[in-house]
Amino acid sequence: MTIEFSPFIPWAIIALLAVIALAIATLGFLRGMRGTAIRLAASFAVLAALANPLFLQEERDPLTTVVPVIVDRSQSQEIAGRAEQTDAALEGLRERLARFPNLEPRIVEVTDPGDTDTPSTKLFEALTAATTDVPPTRIGGAIFITDGQVHDVPGAGQKLGFEAPLHALVTGKEGEFDRRIEIIRAPRFGIVDEEQELTFRVFDDGSASNQPADVSVKMNGEDLGSVPATPGAETAFAFRVPRGGNNVLEFSVAGTPGEVTDVNNRAIHLIEGIRQNLRVLLVSGEPHAGERAWRNLLKSDASVDLVHFTILRPPEKQDGTPINELSLIAFPTRELFVEKINDFDLIIFDRYQHRGVLPILYYDYIAEYVKNGGALLIAAGPEHASEDSIALTPLASVLPATPTGDVHQAGFFPRLSDQGKRHPVTRGLDGSAAEPPQWGRWFRSIEVTGEAGDTVMTADGDRPLLVLNRAEEGRVAMLLSDQGWLWARGFEGGGPHVSLYRRIAHWLMKEPELEEEALKARAVGRALEVTRQTVGDAPGEATITTPSGETQTLPLTEIQPGLYRGERRMTETGLFTVTNGDFSTLVHVGAVDAPEFRAMVSTTDSLTPVSETSRGLTARLDDGDETIRIPDILPVRGEVRVADDRRMLIRLTDETVLKGVNTLPLFAGFAGLGILLLAVSAMWWREGR
Template sequence: MNWSLAFEPLLSWPLLAAMLVPLALLAAVGLWFRQRGAVLRLVALAALALALFNPVFLDEDREALKSVVAVIVDRSQSQDIGDRTAQTDAAVAGLKERLARFKQFDVRVVEAGKSGAAEERTETRLFSALDGALRDVPPSRVAGAVMITDGEVHDVPAGRPEFNAPLHALITGHENEKDRRVRFDKAPRFGLVGKPLDMTYRVIATDGQTGPVDVRVSVNGQQVAVERAFIGQEMPLQVTIPSAGRNIVELTIPKEDGELTDINNRAIALVDGIRENLRVLLVSGEPHAGERTWRNLLKSDASVDLVHFTILRPPEKQDGTPINELSLIAFPTRELFVDKINQFDLIIFDRYQHRDVLPILYYDYIAEYVEKGGALLIAAGPEYAGPSTIARTPLMSALPGMPTGEVIDKAFYPRLTELGQRHPVTRGLEGSEASPPRWGRWFRTIGIDRPEGEVVMKGAEDRPLLVLDRKGQGRVGMLLSDQGWLWARGFEGGGPHVQLYRRVAHWLMKEPELEEERLTADGRGMTLEVRRQTMSDDPGAARIITPSGKPLTLTLQKSEPGIFSGSMEVGEIGLYQVANGDLTALAHVGPINAPEFGDVVSTESKLKPATEATGGSVRRLVAGTGSDIALPSIVPVRGQAEAAGRDWIGLRTTDDSVLKAVSRVPLFGGFLGLGLLLLALGSMWYREGR
């Protein structure tokens, strides 16, 4: 029973004051002058005042509130090492059982590090989880918190935690754990393709070990070197970036006997390969309407260094002009096609014909250049079908089609072949989905016989229009019309000439994005995305190996012609190996070299300052090398009493309660109040009447 006295006045306080103050003054004057009946008059006034103030006895029925205990369970990936998961599960079950014995505690269990978000799995953020668990709890009701973790917590406050209750930490793992890890100290984000890139790395041992260790260096999954490193020292590393786009540089050290885990024995650096400017040689046989289209396209590309020559004065032209009056630049044939031919990434012959400008032997050099990995594009005009065609030179071995001698002067809409709808050079060209395509017409096609390679576009009478072929290690393309400039001029609405020409040029120069058969994988958050570019109808499923070595299978679905893709949510941060057919790819899911895997040795030191500042404690669940956990006893404490002992931890109880009901007993209510008031007034009247 919680009895208390309260006043519930019948009138407002200003009215009570206006009524009782004058009466009190009259009673005081009577007492001062000792008038007869003054005391009884004061008693009657007091009875009236009590009746108006209406005193009430209140009996409150209250229910005590429970104190809230937060149990924060570390479920990060470092907790999967060894038997830490088993220790954690046993500790959580035992702690729940012990806390259930105390009815004054409300237990909230929160598992941290288990979310699918990559940001939450990158670091162990137990204090953020603690704040979230107690966000709706008043500070007076917080009993304390217990963290079950390996001690590798990355959001420990620098000073005293904003937590006004005992904080206890139960550490999983074992004492004197041994581990080695490797990390990059300096890893540039970008590198030039084919050029050496300087990096540095360091091997770290937790037990103070020194000495040499072998470090295997891999680029895009291929081992390129084995370095000799000294533990604890910053070591230099130089790698060559093999391709444009994303490259994965990986360092791996062997697992040592007795080492805790090898999960951090590898380090990853992502380097975006950037090509130096591509060198293109454009040779125009004679001025024509489409010549500037090629020139403008290549000059507008900041990644291309263009060398352009137009044969304005063939050798057979004799007009009697003295040599010293000619302002033309001599065509440096030997310098371009002998001395520096291998410096070019692409050679384009635009309506070029053999007119003895190039010695016949030089065509053989060009064919050899293609065979060894060079790129050649033939933009054919009527000259290709004429008697001076370059197909009648030693270059014929590199060409994908021989001319029939026909020039079909007939209007047509350029169209994609069935193969071209899947080929990365022509797939998805703007306007190609309509029939006929939403492009302007062309009016000339050069006929060829038995084309080699892949015919991806067709012209008049379904003749080949664009042919792409591989010759040895190099590539050759042939555009069998000189009418592309009509698209550039916007004739009949124009067409995607920039997109088409640029794709053709970059395919010839072996840009990875335009490979017919290509497998790529990427990590977005905790999702692994796989993309397969292929000319086949069904590439099959992708085979995946997780960072821990677990095999997975991912079904690839057709997303567009020539493209199959799939994605899956994964639970591990690290490097995934993806394979499909003969192709392989690597993808890193989650942040690179996340702190979660930096130091995985269990420790008490990181949480000790925070627990001591709150009056709590930090202790290991397993002593020595044993396997049985030892849970401390739970002791309820009040106020600022000590909250930790040798084998026990304390949790505070609260004095807060909630009001359930109130019983009212008026003191001057009913006949009792009326009788007392009449008695007082009657006594006063009787005394003054005598």
């Protein structure tokens, strides 16, 4: 109860009247006038009535004590029965907290945040967010339900933001064990066919075992063998990048009996293969208008080392020119086609014919070069249908078609075949969708028969124009016309000669982006994008195996002929396996070194220092007998000074909320009138004497 004033007149006037009353009383006392004290008392009674004193009485209700309960629902909580322990502990806490009506639980479930590529468990961040609107004095304590793998634990000296105990109920079991593998150091780029080195480490969390572990290694799905590794020690692995573009290195260590999970027993590393100085041998035979088309294209690429020879003077030419006046460079046939043939990534014969420049045995060397993984392109003209055609040499064993001897001389629009519309070399060429195609005509094509492989472009009458084929380990392409230069010159609007020529060359050199049958997967943030490339029928659904072992199906939609794609946002983070038919690929969603997967063993060590500092309790829910034990809750008044090793102490708040105020004026009504009458009557009585 308090007293307040609500004056009827300003305080300045009341003060002035009080001064006047004191002055008059002082004068009366000095002159010895009788009744001065009573007059002074009456004056102050009147002044008190003018000041209007009020008695105030507040009505307050006690506030509840807020108890945040932070529940860890991260990915590490989904293994080894931890989710069931979490559910049981949460239900038990609800029941215990409900016994105390003055406790207000605030339950917050923390899941893997979907807006980050680096998943981690941040329970203290969630605790701060849950208590932002609550005064620190109302927080009686906080309770965590977690496996102990928390990645935002405050450091020494950092405050929680409230003075109350923090308790941790830890899922999992004592003495858990887990084996995992991590990539420590690895290059992001590598030169094709040059040796690279990667360092990885096998960890045995929760165990001091130093028994060697066998780590299986795969590159782009091909087995590279196994590497012995000592747990805890770094292991170096040397490898060669087999191809340009994206390459996937997969490391997997065999699981150990009793480990909590095997989802972290695999690790992948992506390395971009870079071709350094691609070596291309271009041999031009009979001079023609488009002789420089291939040369100009290849010379414009800074990554290509081009060796170009033009056969200007065949051996049979006898025009009487003295030898000492000839300035032609001798064709180094033995050096190119015997000694250094395997140094070339691609050999191109542009309108070349067998006229004695190359010994017949050398064509056999070229055929073996192709069969062993080399690439060969035949850009054919009329000479390919002649008696001197290289198709009549041992090179015929790797060529996908045989010339009939006919040359068609008529204008035609090069068109994509049905297979060409789906083949990555020709699919989507600018202008190919229209009929006729929106590019210029060609006027000559070479007729062939018995074509193998894929005919992706046709001339008039559906005759083959561009044929692609595999010959054992190598690849061969035949362009059955020498009219591509018309597109380069812009005849009738030209055509996509640069795109076509470049795609042919890259397909021959086995660029992954141009594989006819391929399954690719990539992570775009938290979304998994699957792309299936095929020249066959619709591939059907893709199957996704998540890090937790769950299997999902993903429909693939055709976005271009022969190109199918599907996308899905993933809730888990880690290594996913995507399969479709006989094809399989791996992709990692989220950061490879995400804290959530560095350790999966449950622990009390991370939260014990914080709970001890705040006089809280850290306890395992399962103490070894498969029974969930939840500590009792003990509310206490005042500051918590001593921790309890069996119960969770909750500090009850003293905070209240104002419900209303009762007001009683002292000089109102009969009470005030009586006091004033008493003062006046006393003064009158004294004067009467």
